[in-house]
Every structure is written in C-alpha cells, then in structure tokens.
Amino acid sequence: MYVNPYEKNIFIEILCTVLFALANCRQTNETDTQKETKQEITISGSGSGVIIMKMLEPDFENEYTSIDLIFLPSSGTKKGLETIAEGLVDLIMSARDMDDTEKTQYPNLIQKTLFKDAMVLAVNKNVDIIDLTKEQIKKIHTGEITDWNETGNTSGRIIVLDREEHESSKILLREYIIGDSNVTEDAIMMLSPDAMDQSIETTRYSIGQTSLGAISYKNLTIKPLSIDGIKPSLQTLDDGSYPMVRNYGIIYKKESESTIMPLLIFLASDEIQARLRRYQMVRVNQ
8 A cells, every 4th residue: 555655754743742742741640749749848937947947958858858848937936836736837946945834825836946046236347346245235225325435436326226025036135134124216126037137237337136146157247246255156155154045946746746757857967966056056955
C-alpha cells in the first residue's frame, strides 16, 4: 500500500507529540504527588525569633527535604500563645519564658528553650558613647535627659526609639532599668525588630532596644552599650553577669510533638548551636 511521505511525516509528528504529552503528564503527576505528600510546619510568634528561624530555614529544608516551613505574620509571644491554643499554627517562636499565668491558662502547651541572646540598648554610630549607667538610661527614657551632652558626651538631641509594652525587649527594659516609670511622650514607637534596627542605624543621635545577636547576624553598624560597665558579650552571657537576657525557643501543643520533632532536633544540634554562637547567642541546656 502506498503511503504519502508527507502524510507519514505528519503521522510521526503527531505520534511523537502524543508520547511526549503522556510522558510529561506522568512526570507532572509524580511531581504533584510529591507535593501532596510534603509536610508543612506553620510558624508564627516572636518577631525576632521568626527572623532567626527564617535565617536557618534554608539549612533546615536542605536537611529535611520532605518538610516545608511556612511562616505566618509575626504576632509576638503573647499573641502567639493565643494562635497556637486555637490551632492556627503548629508552633510559635518565643523570645521569653511563659509566665505562671500563661502556664496555668495553657496547660497543654510545651515550651522548649534552646538559646539565649543579650537584649541591648544600642545607639547610632554618630553617638560618641560606649557605656551608660542604669540611672542615665532611665532618665533618657523618661525624658529627664534629652541631650547627649548631659551624659558627658558631644551635644545632640536624643531620639528615643521604643517598643510596645508586650514585647520582650520592653519587658526586660522595665524589669531591669526603668521600672513602672512613664516613657517620654517624644519617644518614637517601632512596631517590629527590623524597623527598630533600621531606625537606630539611620537616625542620628538615636537610642533603642535590639539584641547582640541581631547586630551580629544583620551586620549592623550600630553600637551596643555597656551598662554600669558590664559589656554585653558571649563571656558575660556565659557567666551570667549581663542581666538583660532573652530566652529563645519554641512553644507547641503536646499532641504536635511528633510533627515538629525534626525541627527540635535540628535546632538543638551541635552544628546549629555553633552557628548561633558565632552570632553571639548561647546554648541553653534543658
């Protein structure tokens, strides 16, 4: 039987197209199946804690290829406890220990503290100062001291950058330095750790709350202050002489432990703890 060469070529092209489509469909189905079986861990909580976890995310997902970390908007530790109790996330990053009231309110939540970081008062690089007393810090925040020359340094109107009352850095500032005193009405409220760090770095004569770890892993050009001669450092974190310390960890429901166990193992590993120490954060053994 005679077959037109042109028709034969058309037939071959159609056959190849069909075979290619079938092969591609099979590959797509396999990929979709892999996606369907990939586990997700949803995370929220402390803004500074989430930033640290995001920094470690690529290492985690390279090691645990079948798990995706999904970050929801940061809510702070206090609000985060409500979201996890309501089952909206698998875990929250915490930047402080749960207090007794919270432990009573959420008896089915488990907190694992993994490392600690120094909460510091830091100034813009143009401020010629490396140490303040607690009394000076208190008076700066209450508005009794308004110019850097009142601390024995070069002149410049002090710009106080503040955080909300429920934030871990503000809780520590009140606990160790300013107590129940009212913060000056001239203070500028920062609504996230990133906003605070950026503002200290770019606002001349400013002072604000951040952490030793953030200054290190963000490579910030701001200056952390010694307080009453005690410098925030790995040494003073290790020996306990620096007082304002944030305990970082994760909080989750008891029934979720098997789901998040890979993340717990990852964060507690010697490799990750060594990396965190390079960023001026110290392991907490439980």
